[in-house]
Amino acid sequence: MTRNENVKQFLVHHRARVNPEAYGFSNQQRRVPGLRREEVAQLAAVSVSWYTWLEQGRDIRISPSAIQRIGKVLQLSPTEQAYLDALVFGSRHQPPHNAAIPREVIAMAEALSPHPAFIRRANMDILYWNAAARDQIYDWSTVPEQDRNSLKLLFINEEYQQKIHDWEQAARHSIAAFRAYYAASNHAEAFEEIVRDLVARSERFRTMWHAQAVNKVGAGNKAIIDHHGKINHYTYTALEVESAPGIFLIFYLARDPSQIAV
Template sequence: MNEPNKSLGEFLKEKRSKLDPAVFGFQKRRRRTPGLRREEVAQLSNISPTWYTWLEQSRGGSPSKEVLNRVANALLLTEHEKEYLFILAFGHPPETTLTVSNEITPRLQRVLDQFGQCPAIIKTVMWDVVAWNDAALKILNDYASMEPKERNTLRYMFTNPQAKKVQKDWASVAQFIVSTFRADVTRIGISSEIEEFIDELSIQSEDFSRLWQSHEVTGYGGGIKTLIHPEIGQLELEFSTFVIEGRADLNMLIFNPVDDKTKKIIAEYIHAA
């Protein structure tokens, strides 16, 4: 028995042992061990008792994703437990469709605010900026005064003439954003809303249409962003991108001054503004 399959069986046995049979309408009398019996899990999963027994004993080959989904639901696994189950069985998490929401918690806003003089934002996979700190307002864009639709970074980059004025290398930034956008929407699945957005932007901007049709894909990582600020001139910022735990539809981008000189310029400007 190989170790991953053994771990899978042990995990299933442990999870069923912690379930209360009465919750599922099963009698609790005459049980030698706590939790659900194997045949009860099989019944709840709509599979044969023999097949479920083999699954716990690492016999009979790998289960299908559909069967493992049913077992996960029968055992009332959390999303993290289900992910762990699929990694044990297949070596990768289950395929999921992300739920995209523009709402963030006060906790996340407090995290942004703690970055002080480093601009920081939270964006969706659609590149809608949904949260920001004060430094981001003064250095990146005045998101607070913009309509929600205008806070979309793709829309801003390709339809607002101001974008080319404040980006030292607009072409490279535009390519990066479209390439990461393609990776994002491929990961979550291209919905009718996303298709409409792509079609709309393709009509409004030849540049976007050309870049989208190039099918370039890239990840976030980090890099250097050079801005031409209308009041304090050229600024070089290191950016780092983080996925927010429990909200895979959101990314946090933090822009850190590359040196003490830039840091001082930003700090003085924010203090005076």
Template sequence: MSETTELGGFLRARRAELDPSDFGLPPGVNHRRVAGLRREELAQLAGISVDYYTRLEQGRARNVSDAILDAVARALRLTADEEAYLRNLAAPKRRRQSTPSKRVRPELQHLLDAMQVPAFVFGRYMDVLAWNRLANALSFDFEAMAPEERNIPRLFFLDDSAAEFHPEWDKVTGEVVANLRAEAGRHQDDPQLAQLVGELSVRSEEFRQLWARHQVQDKAHCTKLVRNPVVGDLDLRYETLRLPDEDLAVVTYTAEPGSESERRLNLLASWVTEAARAG
């Protein structure tokens, strides 16, 4: 992934999504050659020259200051995740490089096992590196997979069974791609991450189309509907806890207290306990 190519594609995609009428400009593509704001309009909103913004969008600007990035982010109305992605692309030398973690400490696995809710550990490439029994019963059977198969983007876009577990397919696939792009922004010089994006782009038309949208969303917290084969639909909320200096994230899933989903999740926990005793 070329930083200059990614930066230009991201800025153009965000610029195209802005509604000119929100800025008192003529709306609609009938009055414009392209959707969204023109470069000169965005430059004016950011308070920078058209030439400088053009060089930034073309990846030719060097040593971009924080003030310029602040101005461009405000003009584009970026979210916090999108602004972080912009900074990673525009100022790659400021990023702290790290080696991806692929192993989970025993103490961390003990923490997962002690939790009463589904919990996973994710690595840089959205690999599932560890889980507890309830997490393994939620959708995919990670224990039955080879380590190289336990990758969320590959499962979602190359495994037909993934759709069976996720009724809100468009929502969840969009989130997966947006999460992966956030990781790509932090680690553009990682050849394994570039290889993953390349493989999915070649093998999945759906992934290729979603990747071209340049949507960015760090995995943090949100809701997800999971269709479990044992207890049925579960409305869950996930929370992401990033571990310092380990390039790992712990993701937990909980249900609303008193809800039908909580009852079903408790039923699934009982089923997992009984299966473990029987096995």
């Protein structure tokens, strides 16, 4: 799925969820829910043909102010607006997708033991993990390297799925975060390859992917089911490496200190 196709699907989805009456338009005689294209164009002060081309995924000249006006009409949240901006304009000054992990970042992950810590790319490829992450979260060495990806494991690895408490919520949250990272990255192919693979291998992914949810991951809560069936609760923080944009150190802190193996 190309960037233009993502723009198209995102705009169509969010246009459909807007109540026309919020802008003084009648809800009568509408074949589909939401605003019409010409109504979005009118409200955003752009031509109907220009907005139609944008929604069709054509390559056209776009100004940031026009995208901001469209986002306002579609009642996008700040996170959704940032996602649309990133989809349309991309991001700058990013290193190659396959750039090496800085040695000091690996040392940091190790130094965080006995707390779980691992390193991943923006597309959720898992690159490195400490022993605590292996023991308390997952041993990624047990799966083929091409499947060492948090989003893939959520949908195609039954053992991994069984470790995630409230799997559906975690899956939807991960897809929403993946979309946000995808839009902000200049390495679209690294994301699109994962989407193509999951579309081919997981019906549940195909269904959830089309929901168009977007969310950023900076911190949150995670519940992991251990080998004994006990649910262990963690808070986590995702830190992007300033010297290597697109690489993240993920740190888990157990809510119950007794979970920590020393």
